[in-house]
Amino acid sequence: MLIFYDYEVFKYDWLVVIKDPENKIETVIINDSEKLKKFHQEHENCIWVGYNNNHYDQWIHKSILCDINPYEISDMIINKGVPGWKASRLFRQIKMFNYDVMIRGDGGLKSLEGFxxxxxxxxxVDFNIQRxxxxxxxxxxxxxxRHDVxxxxxxxxNRQSDFNAQLQLCKLxxxxxxxxxxxxxxxxxxxxxxxxxKKIYHDEFDLDFPxxxxxxxxxxxxxxxxxxxxxDYSKSLKTEIAGVPHIYAWGGVHGAKPQYFGEGYFINMDVTSLYPSLMIQYGLLxxxxxxxxxxxxxxDTRVKYKHEGNPLQAxxxxxxxxxxxxxxxxxxPLYDPRQANRVCIYGQLLLTDLIEKLEPYCEITQSNTDGVLVKLRSEDDFDLIDDIAWEWEKRTHLSLEFTEFKRVYQKDVNNYVMIGTDGHVKTKGAYVKKLNPLDNNLPILNTALVNYFVNNIPVEDTINDCDDLEQFQLIAKLSSKYKYLLLNGExxxxxxVRAFASKKDTDGGLLxxxxxxxxxxxxxxxxxKCFIFNDNIKNVKAPEYLDKQWYIDMAKKRLKQFGVS
Known part of the structure; x- marks a missing residue:
């Protein structure tokens, strides 16, 4: 059974809200360690789900169970940067199955709530209150x-598939x-x-080549x-490969024609599971x-499961x-930097090998760590390109997957829109990626750009036709380097906060x-000029003072970065 929980800790008070969604039961415990101990005993076989609970809430919970002042543990974790597990050996004796929904790069629960x-x-209520x-x-x-829970x-x-996969990992x-x-x-x-x-190695840069x-x-x-x-990890090589500027470094290779637009017959060649394949084929584990x-x-089992549509592949x-x-x-314990470096270098060199063989017969548009995008002179050249790829596959023991495109807009190697010959759309990069409920910043701009690239719809039409205020939201989150946000001197x-462009002359900038x-x-x-709307924004209509022209200007500015004037 899953239970969801969150702690709030003050100098002289603590409380926890626990929700059992299956039985629709909420439990609130305030400054009552005996009640918490009883609840824990009754639910010690449950999975305790939280946000950042691996690093914070579980240690508060365990400290109370061990009769340790939770405020001291909270202060140690938040203000002193000491991991909670270091506070007491007693924590190891507590049976508790934690699952943390937070992933690296989230920016905090409030950001996700905003999205x-x-x-x-x-x-x-001031969390630093001294009474x-x-x-x-x-x-x-x-x-x-309760709201945070x-x-x-x-x-x-929104991330249940991650949990399901992790749960299956627990069996392996x-x-x-x-x-x-x-x-x-x-x-x-x-x-x-x-x-x-775990072993100690002293041969990090002892390289060889395939x-x-x-x-x-x-x-x-x-x-x-x-x-x-x-x-040396700080060293890199900047060079031109097949008419495309490339950068080779210890973390990978990438190259792309900047601000590129092309129509015709493109093939994106991706190496199937490049790094795992290199580890297997070249003994680089x-x-x-x-x-x-x-x-x-x-x-091999994963490939079989994927082919069968078996969810155990995840x-x-x-x-x-x-x-x-x-x-x-x-x-x-898997640490082995020599093998990791060899995997990376093998991949770069073998991909360069492929580009070298393809170059005389097509236009290289971009390459990245595990693939290359080429434009054929004619669809009649497919068999020729396929033969070159086949020779490379047989020689290198790697496999290529082909995807066909008819139109490409490319800002750089990490930002592009590709329209497939079958009509499907592939996007990459902050400006054009497909957004989701947990990554939803200025969504109207992404929609406007993709509509322009795919359907030739002017960005003004997309933006002016939208009256859903949520589509215009900018989630502004302070880092720890800053004290507070200022708006209109307050x-x-x-x-x-959730910020929007304003037409009002009385509104100022967000500082x-x-x-x-x-x-x-x-x-x-x-x-x-900004206004703030931090309430629930679902189904809220955009007010007349929303400055849509600001979003239009931003969209056009981003188009220019793709080379569209």
Missing amino acids: MGSNIKESD KLTQAEIDETIKYC EETMEVFL PTQKMNLSYLSKSKAQMAGIILEAR DTLKIEKYAQVLDFYKNQENR SRSIKDPRKFKEIY PLKIVINSTYGAMKDKNN ILNERC KVHCVTGRPAKFPNSPE
């Missing part, structure tokens, strides 16, 4: 905490469910499942990695793995895709005030 269109107003809370303050805090539940629903090490693995990261689980044992490699024209790339002076054959078994994909990153993590209570210097600065990419 989802929810109320993002902060509590009026017991009044009943009114407790009631306000319960309301605030409900929002955590919404985040969970021993073929029996072990819920203690729920709190492990994907990379940690990869190490456990592959039975890695014996299947055939590079002639672009030998400067191979020479760069052969040069001992370049065995971490040397800390007990039996490398297990990785191949997982890989947890296996996590293991496969997490292994490379874990090989670069000093704290992971300090805002919230550190995360952030630096903690050290005290200097105000305009919030990046925000309008010169």
Whole structure:
């Protein structure tokens, strides 16, 4: 059973709101450790779901169960930066299965609440209050905490596939469910499942090169990695490959024709599971793995499950895709930087090999870590290109997947729109990516740009025809470097706000005030005149004073970055 929870901790008070959605029961516990102990005992086999609970809430919970002052633990975690697990060995004795819906790069629960269109107003109760809370303050805090629990539940629903995959991962090490693995990261689980044992290596830059490699024209790339002076992560090679500026570095390669637009017959060639395939075909798995054959078994099983449409492919994909990153993590038992470097370099060189073979017969438009986009001179050249790709596949023991496109708009290698020959659309980059409830900043701009590129609809039409206020939202979240936000000379209570462009002359810009210097600065990419709407914004109609021209100007500015005048 899943239960969702969130703690609020003050110097002289604490409270927790716990929701059991299956039985529709809410439990609120205030300053009552005995009640909490009883509740925990009754629910110790449940999965406790929270937001950032791996790093915060579970340690508050355990401290109360161990009769340790939760405020001291909270202060240690928040203000002193000490991990909660270091506070007491007693915590290890508490049985508790935690699952954290937070992922790296979220920006905090309030940002996600903003993206989802929810109320993002902060509590009026000061968390630094130096006395017991009044009943009114407790009631306000319960309301605030309940809201965060409900929002955590919404985040969970939007990421339920992640939870389902993690739950399946908990079975893989021993073929029996072990819920203690729920709190492990994907990379940690990869190490456990592959039975890695941490070892110390001193050969990080001891490189070799694939014996299947055939590079002639672009030998400067191979020479760069052969040069001992370049065995340094700060070094990179800037060079032109097939008429396209490229950058080769220790983390990957990328190249693209900037501000490119083309129509015709394009083929995007992606190497199937490049890094896992290199590890298997060239023996580049971490040397800390007990039996490398297990990785191949997982890989082959995942391919089989994917072909069958079996959902069990998802947890296996996590293991496969997490292994490379874990090989670069000093704290992971899979850590093996030499093998990780070889995987990366092998991939770059073999991709350059492919480009070199393709170049005489087509136009190279872009390349990245695991693929290349080419424009054919004619559809009649497909068999020729296919033969070149087939020779490369047979020689390198890697596989290519072809996707056909008829139109390409490209700002750079990380920002593009491609329209497929079958009408499907592929987008990448902040300006044109497909947004979702947990990533929904200035959505009207993305919609306007994609409508322009795909359907030739002027950005003015998309923006002027929309009256859904949520589509115009800019979620502005302060980092820890800043004290507070200012609007029209007033300090805002919230550190995360939902801002909109305003026509009103009385409205000013959104400013952030630096903690050290005290200097105000305009919030990046925000309008010169703003209004704030932090209530629930679902189905709210845009007011007349919403400045749609600001959004039109922003859309056109972004189009220019794609080379569209």
